[in-house]
Amino acid sequence: MSEPIISARLSKDFQRNIMERFIEFALLCSAAFAVFITSAIVYVLVSEAIPFFQHVSIYEFLTDTVWTPNYSIKHYGILPLISGTLTTTFIALLVAVPLGTITAIYLSEFASHKVRETVKPILELLVGVPTVVFGYFALMLVTPLLQKIYPDLTTFNMLGPGIVMGVMIVPYIASLAEDSMRAVPMAMREGAYAMGATRFQTSVRVITPAAISGIVAAYILAISRAVGETMIVAIAAGQQPNFTFNPVESAATITSYIVSVALGDLEHGGIGYQSIFAAGLTLLVMTLLLNILGHMTRKKFAERY
Amino acid sequence: MVTEKNKHNEIVKAESKNLNFFYADGTQALKKINLPVYENKITALIGPSGCGKSTFLRSFNRMHDLYPGNKYEGEIILYPDNTNILDKKVDPIEVRMRISMVFQKPNPFPKSIFENVAYGLRVRGENNKRILDDKVEEALKGASLWNEVKDRLQDLAFNLSGGQQQRLCIARALATEPEIMLFDEPTSALDPIATVNIEELMSELKKKLSILIVTHNMQQAARISDYTAYMYLGELVEHDDTNKIFTNPSKKETEDYITGKFG
Numbered sequence: 001m002s003e004p005i006i007s008a009r010l011s012k013d014f015q016r017n018i019m020e021r022f023i024e025f026a027l028l029c030s031a032a033f034a035v036f037i038t039s040a041i042v043y044v045l046v047s048e049a050i051p052f053f054q055h056v057s058i059y060e061f062l063t064d065t066v067w068t069p070n071y072s073i074k075h076y077g078i079l080p081l082i083s084g085t086l087t088t089t090f091i092a093l094l095v096a097v098p099l100g101t102i103t104a105i106y107l108s109e110f111a112s113h114k115v116r117e118t119v120k121p122i123l124e125l126l127v128g129v130p131t132v133v134f135g136y137f138a139l140m141l142v143t144p145l146l147q148k149i150y151p152d153l154t155t156f157n158m159l160g161p162g163i164v165m166g167v168m169i170v171p172y173i174a175s176l177a178e179d180s181m182r183a184v185p186m187a188m189r190e191g192a193y194a195m196g197a198t199r200f201q202t203s204v205r206v207i208t209p210a211a212i213s214g215i216v217a218a219y220i221l222a223i224s225r226a227v228g229e230t231m232i233v234a235i236a237a238g239q240q241p242n243f244t245f246n247p248v249e250s251a252a253t254i255t256s257y258i259v260s261v262a263l264g265d266l267e268h269g270g271i272g273y274q275s276i277f278a279a280g281l282t283l284l285v286m287t288l289l290l291n292i293l294g295h296m297t298r299k300k301f302a303e304r305y
Numbered sequence: 306m307v308t309e310k311n312k313h314n315e316i317v318k319a320e321s322k323n324l325n326f327f328y329a330d331g332t333q334a335l336k337k338i339n340l341p342v343y344e345n346k347i348t349a350l351i352g353p354s355g356c357g358k359s360t361f362l363r364s365f366n367r368m369h370d371l372y373p374g375n376k377y378e379g380e381i382i383l384y385p386d387n388t389n390i391l392d393k394k395v396d397p398i399e400v401r402m403r404i405s406m407v408f409q410k411p412n413p414f415p416k417s418i419f420e421n422v423a424y425g426l427r428v429r430g431e432n433n434k435r436i437l438d439d440k441v442e443e444a445l446k447g448a449s450l451w452n453e454v455k456d457r458l459q460d461l462a463f464n465l466s467g468g469q470q471q472r473l474c475i476a477r478a479l480a481t482e483p484e485i486m487l488f489d490e491p492t493s494a495l496d497p498i499a500t501v502n503i504e505e506l507m508s509e510l511k512k513k514l515s516i517l518i519v520t521h522n523m524q525q526a527a528r529i530s531d532y533t534a535y536m537y538l539g540e541l542v543e544h545d546d547t548n549k550i551f552t553n554p555s556k557k558e559t560e561d562y563i564t565g566k567f568g
C-alpha cells in the first residue's frame with residue numbers, strides 16, 4: 001500500500017495561517033490593554049490609599065460617622081459619603097427604573113415604527129447632555145419647584161439632584177431594555193396574541209419576563225451610572241458630608257467629595273489628599289460588588305427562548 | 306341561529322367566502338378562497354411551499370392584524386353566530402378567544418409549565434386557584450401530557466423536550482376551550498413517535514372541536530383528516546373528502562401533487 005497523499009487543495013494554507021495568527025494576536029493585545037489600564041488604576045488607588053490607612057485605621061474609616069478631613073478637628077469616617085451616595089442613587093433609581101422600563105415597553109411593543117425611529121434618537125440625545133447642565137438644572141429649576149411643594153427644603157438637598165440624575169439615566173435603561181425586548185422572537189409574541197391576550201398583557205406577562213436578563217443588565221448599568229455620577233450632586237447637593245438618609249437634607253457623595261478636593265488647593269501628599277484615594281477605593285469596591293451582583297442575577301435569569 | 310350543512314349532514318363551523326389576502330408589500334397570497342370547516346372534523350390544507358396555506362390559516366384568528374398594512378377582502382363566517390370575523394367591527398381578541406392556534410415551532414412562554422397552561426385563563430381574568438388547578442389538569446390530560454409533568458408543574462417549560470413542549474402548547478390552547486383549533490405544521494419539528502402522539506391527540510380532540518391543519522406530510526393528511534384542501538399559488542384547487550382526494554381526485558393538478566409528479 002502506498003502512503004496516503006494529501007492533495008494540494010487540502011493541505012494547510014500557509015498565508016491564511018499567518019493571517020489568522022496575526023489577527024488573534026492583535027485581538028489579544030487590545031484585550032490585554034484594557035486589563036492593563038484597569039490594573040494600573042487599581043494599583044494607583046491602592047498605593048496611594050496605603051499611607052492613608054497607616055494614619056487612619058480601617059475600623060475608624062468604616063465606622064466613624066463624621067467626615068471632616070479639611071477641618072481642624074479631623075474625622076475620617078466614610079459613612080456620610082456612603083449614605084449620600086446611596087440616597088441619591090436610590091432616589092435616581094426610583095425615578096429611572098419605572099420611567100425607563102415603561103418607555104422601553106412602549107417603544108418596543110406599542111409604538112409604531114415611525115414613532116420609535118423618532119423617539120429613540122431624541123432619547124439618546126439626552127445622554128449627550130453634559131452633566132454640569134443637569135446639575136444646574138437641579139439647582140436652579142427642580143429644587144425651587146420642590147420648594148413650592150415642600151417649603152422647608154434647603155437650597156442644597158439630595159432630592160432635587162437625585163430626581164434629575166434619575167431623568168438622566170432613563171435613556172440608558174430605556175434603550176438597553178428596549179433592545180432586549182425587541183430581541184424576543186416574534187413567535188413568542190404571536191403565541192401570546194393567539195391566546196387572546198391584549199398588547200398590554202403580552203408585553204407585561206410574556207415579553208418582559210422573556211427579556212428579563214437584558215432588563216436587569218440595564219438596571220445594573222443604571223445603578224453604576226448613578227453611583228459614579230459626580231457633577232449633578234457636587235453642584236446641587238451641597239457638598240456637606242452628612243450621615244443621613246433623609247433626602248431633604250444636604251449631603252456629599254463619594255464622587256462629589258473627590259472632585260471638590262481635586263479642584264481645591266490641598267497639598268499633594270497630605271492626608272487630606274490621600275483621603276480621596278481611600279474614598280475612590282471605596283467607590284471601586286462598591287461598583288465591583290454591584291457588578292458581581294449584576295452578573296449573578298443575570299445568570300439566574302439567563303435568557304432562554 | 307343559522308346552521309349550514311353539507312351533503313353528509315355535517316355542520317359547517319366556519320367558512321371562508323371569496324377570501325383574498327394581501328400582504329403589506331402588495332403580494333396577493335390568497336385568491337378567492339371558498340372553503341368550509343366542518344364541526345368535529347379535521348380539515349387538512351396541503352400544497353407546495355409558498356402556496357398560501359399558512360396565510361389562509363392565520364386569517365382565521367386574525368394573526369395578520371399584528372402587522373401593519375396587511376389587508377383582507379371577502380369573509381370568514383363563523384357559525385352559529387353567522388358573523389364575518391374579518392369585519393372591522395369584530396374584535397380580534399374575541400376571535401382569538403374562540404379560535405386558538407398551535408404553531409409550527411413550539412413556542413412556550415418563559416414561565417412554569419403550570420403558568421403556560423393557565424395563561425389563557427388568566428388573560429380572561431380567571432384567578433381562582435381551584436378553578437385554575439382543575440382546568441390546567443384537564444387541559445394537560447387532554448393533551449396527554451399530564452402523566453409526564455404532574456410532579457413538576459412548577460418547572461420552567463423550556464426544560465421539556467420538543468414533543469412535550471408542543472403538547473404543552475396544545476394544552477395551553479385547549480385550556481380555554483376553543484371552538485376551532487388551527488395547527489400550522491404542528492409536527493414538522495418533531496420525531497416520528499412524538500408525531501404519532503400528536504396525531505392521536507388530534508383525532509381525540511376533534512370530538513370536542515373543529516380542526517384546521519396545515520401539513521406538508523401527505524401521509525399525515527391522509528391518516529388524520531376528514532377533508533382535504535389542495536392549494537396552489539394562492540388558489541384553492543380542490544376540496545373534498547380526504548378519501549376522495551387521495552384515491553380519486555377530480556383535478557389533474559391535485560393528482561400530480563399527491564402522486565409526487567409535481568412539487
Ligand SMILES: Nc1ncnc2c1ncn2[C@@H]1O[C@H](COP(=O)(O)OP(=O)(O)OP(=O)(O)O)[C@@H](O)[C@H]1O
Nearest residue numbers: 328329330332334353354355356357358359360361
Ligand atoms: N410577511 C409577508 N410579506 C409578504 N409576502 C409574504 C409574507 N409572508 C408570506 N408571503 C408570501 O405569501 C405567499 C404565501 O405564503 P405562506 O407562508 O402562506 O405559504 P405556505 O403555503 O404556508 O408555505 P410553506 O409550506 O412554505 O409554509 C408566499 O408567496 C410568500 O412569499
Ligand SMILES: [Mg+2]
Nearest residue numbers: 358359360519
Ligand atoms: Mg407555512
